[in-house]
Amino acid sequence: MEPLRWEPRFECGDSVIDFQHQVLFALVNEVHCAAIEGDVGPSPREMLAGFARYARMHFVREEELMRATGYPDLEPHRREHDALCDEITRLSAPDSGVEVLDVCALAYDWLVQHIVGADLPMIEYVRRETAA
């Protein structure tokens, strides 16, 4: 897996959400590097738990934004968030039998697909609602 690079197409225009998305990318990259480097520094699986914690905090912020503006797709969006957190927790367990690098690849695919497919339309809606 190549390092995750932030691309302009991921930007939603909300500076806090964009910043947090970039942090999520950086955290996956850190886990990825740690998994490649081997026995130096913190355990990659512990770092995955850190990614999951930060993701949860970020998701709460998005969900508050959706709730505050009456976003109609809050529930499916929230379910996507919950599914990622559950999946990362399950796969990052030491006995999951899944390689950390594979979890990174899953997190990467999820982030790109979710940001483009779910977050961008959601922020667009929030922007319209708050401008009205």
Ligand SMILES: [Fe+2]
């Ligand atoms: Fe989201």
